[in-house]
Amino acid sequence: MKLYRIWGIFLRYYYNLLHSYDRLSDMFFWPFVDLLMWGLTSRYIANSGVIDNKIILALLGGIILWIFPWRGQYEITVNLLEDIWNRNLVNLFATPILFSEWVLTLMLVGIFKSTISFAFASLIAILLYATNIYTLGLSLLPWAGLLILFGWVFGLLICGIIMRYGTKIQTLAWIGINIISPFVGVYYSISTLPPWAQSISHWVPASYVFEAMRGLVMGNPVPPSNLLFPFVLCLFYFIIALLILRSSYNHILKRGLISVE
Amino acid sequence: MSILEVKDLRKTFKANPVIKGISFDMAEGEILGILGPNGAGKTTTLQMLLGILTPTSGSIHIFDQDIATHKSEILESMNFSSTYVDLPWRLTVKENLTWSSWLYQIPDRKKRLLQIMELFRLEKIWKMPVAALSAGQKTRVNLARSMINFPRLLLLDEPTASLDPEVASYIREFFANQREKYNKSIILTSHNMAEVESLCDRVIILKDGLIYGNDTPANLAKKIEDSYLNLRITKNKTALTQLINSHRLTSTEEEGIITIPIKEKLLPLFLYEVTKKNIQYSEISIDKPTLEDYFMKVAKEKSL
Numbered sequence: 001m002k003l004y005r006i007w008g009i010f011l012r013y014y015y016n017l018l019h020s021y022d023r024l025s026d027m028f029f030w031p032f033v034d035l036l037m038w039g040l041t042s043r044y045i046a047n048s049g050v051i052d053n054k055i056i057l058a059l060l061g062g063i064i065l066w067i068f069p070w071r072g073q074y075e076i077t078v079n080l081l082e083d084i085w086n087r088n089l090v091n092l093f094a095t096p097i098l099f100s101e102w103v104l105t106l107m108l109v110g111i112f113k114s115t116i117s118f119a120f121a122s123l124i125a126i127l128l129y130a131t132n133i134y135t136l137g138l139s140l141l142p143w144a145g146l147l148i149l150f151g152w153v154f155g156l157l158i159c160g161i162i163m164r165y166g167t168k169i170q171t172l173a174w175i176g177i178n179i180i181s182p183f184v185g186v187y188y189s190i191s192t193l194p195p196w197a198q199s200i201s202h203w204v205p206a207s208y209v210f211e212a213m214r215g216l217v218m219g220n221p222v223p224p225s226n227l228l229f230p231f232v233l234c235l236f237y238f239i240i241a242l243l244i245l246r247s248s249y250n251h252i253l254k255r256g257l258i259s260v261e
Numbered sequence: 262m263s264i265l266e267v268k269d270l271r272k273t274f275k276a277n278p279v280i281k282g283i284s285f286d287m288a289e290g291e292i293l294g295i296l297g298p299n300g301a302g303k304t305t306t307l308q309m310l311l312g313i314l315t316p317t318s319g320s321i322h323i324f325d326q327d328i329a330t331h332k333s334e335i336l337e338s339m340n341f342s343s344t345y346v347d348l349p350w351r352l353t354v355k356e357n358l359t360w361s362s363w364l365y366q367i368p369d370r371k372k373r374l375l376q377i378m379e380l381f382r383l384e385k386i387w388k389m390p391v392a393a394l395s396a397g398q399k400t401r402v403n404l405a406r407s408m409i410n411f412p413r414l415l416l417l418d419e420p421t422a423s424l425d426p427e428v429a430s431y432i433r434e435f436f437a438n439q440r441e442k443y444n445k446s447i448i449l450t451s452h453n454m455a456e457v458e459s460l461c462d463r464v465i466i467l468k469d470g471l472i473y474g475n476d477t478p479a480n481l482a483k484k485i486e487d488s489y490l491n492l493r494i495t496k497n498k499t500a501l502t503q504l505i506n507s508h509r510l511t512s513t514e515e516e517g518i519i520t521i522p523i524k525e526k527l528l529p530l531f532l533y534e535v536t537k538k539n540i541q542y543s544e545i546s547i548d549k550p551t552l553e554d555y556f557m558k559v560a561k562e563k564s565l
Contacts, residue, residue, distance in 0.1 A: 004363055015349075087346050091347075094311040096337045254314075254315050255314075256314040
């Protein structure tokens with residue numbers, strides 16, 4: 001791998017971001033709207049005395065942390081689509097760049113944009129609701145890491161499917177990770193799900209993070225070792241997703257990169 | 262020294278063989294043209310040379326390395342320009358060339374970008390988004406991008422399509438100079454026969470996935486035996502008709518000019534007889550066979 005090539009691909013997506021108001025607004029608009037709606041709803045319920053401030057932090061924390069898997073997945077898939085729409089895949093792959101450098105850059109772009117969106121959303125939460133997610137401390141780091149890895153799993157998987165079957169199923173890029181969100185328990189405890197759904201949640205690594213976050217907020221912190229199983233599970237999914245993407249890439253090399261549309 | 266060696270290259274899409282076993286090589290500093298009717302397999306061949314399409318069988322060695330195993334190293338010294346790919350349209354010309362430059366090991370990127378801007382006359386469109394450019398300007402930017410890494414081997418697919426004649430001529434001269442100065446090797450596909458004849462040292466004619474001709478443009482043209490004798494007759498037209506018939510030739514007439522397809526070696530005798538029979542003319546010209554004639558012949562022939 002060569003760093004200068006990774007920087008080159010990163011620049012391609014960075015310049016695109018600067019010129020795309022839709023992509024820029026994606027980074028700020030949806031986190032803002034989500035926070036506004038859920039924040040006001042929680043405040044309304046809190047004012048009625050039904051719930052306390054801890055619940056508000058758990059809800060807003062859920063919204064803010066969900067940014068990581070969502071953006072991690074979204075950036076990988078939408079950047080691939082941008083290259084297909086621009087007929088730019090050949091420009092990328094008829095150069096010395098390696099498949100691994102391209103994938104790594106897409107993942108890095110995901111981290112870059114998630115971090116900006118996360119910082120923005122957490123600032124909004126402080127300004128509008130005096131709710132500071134940073135009070136959760138250093139736990140945020142492994143949680144963010146696991147969540148972004150989870151986002152990449154979906155990003156790579158959807159990327160592989162779009163590469164193989166083309167843009168006729170591009171809607172997957174936007175639906176993406178939301179397909180699994182009911183089993184993640186972003187806003188509610190997994191225990192509220194019916195038993196069959198709980199058994200699915202057991203195999204969804206992100207669900208452990210949101211449970212841990214709620215546990216910490218409610219004063220029942222879970223030991224960090226509890227994140228070991230979801231981390232290994234996520235790593236396993238990640239490897240599978242990478243293999244699927246690689247297989248799709250090899251498949252389109254047999255058909256010709258020009259044929260991807 | 263050979264920088265490209267293609268051996269028994271084949272490509273089949275599902276059950277449809279598109280390239281049916283082609284072999285050719287290329288010397289350093291050579292300009293090689295690949296011609297062929299639509300669907301002949303030109304683009305497929307170029308894609309395989311760039312490593313963005315996997316051959317069904319056969320091998321491609323560039324700079325003595327196999328593209329299947331050393332794609333990244335090979336493409337560091339190679340580049341391409343094609344009408345079938347676009348640059349990201351939201352980005353400006355400068356941004357597109359900047360990110361592209363980072364994909365290669367270039368000693369002084371800023372200096373190289375400025376050189377490229379001047380070489381391809383991009384000053385006026387430097388900060389314009391690609392979406393706002395005309396087709397000709399986009400072609401120029403694509404060509405500029407293809408030169409960014411000082412490529413030893415350049416693949417150009419229809420390089421002057423959509424360029425106005427003045428710019429097309431400048432681009433042709435530019436690539437000819439690049440070969441002269443830096444011994445660059447260029448593979449070129451084009452539908453402009455005059456361009457191929459003037460630029461290429463050698464031409465490969467592809468048809469239905471097979472090579473029908475592989476020689477210099479002049480030698481390929483020589484394979485057509487017929488030249489065209491054009492005469493504007495002022496006296497004794499009947500005698501000329503008799504002469505044509507006696508030699509079992511054919512003729513056509515357009516705007517007073519009689520055109521007679523005739524084998525080059527028969528020409529001196531025929532003209533001698535024209536004089537002997539007192540056939541008088543006010544205009545005479547001889548069109549020698551061209552690469553285009555050879556191309557047309559191949560295109561019309563039945564497949565092998």
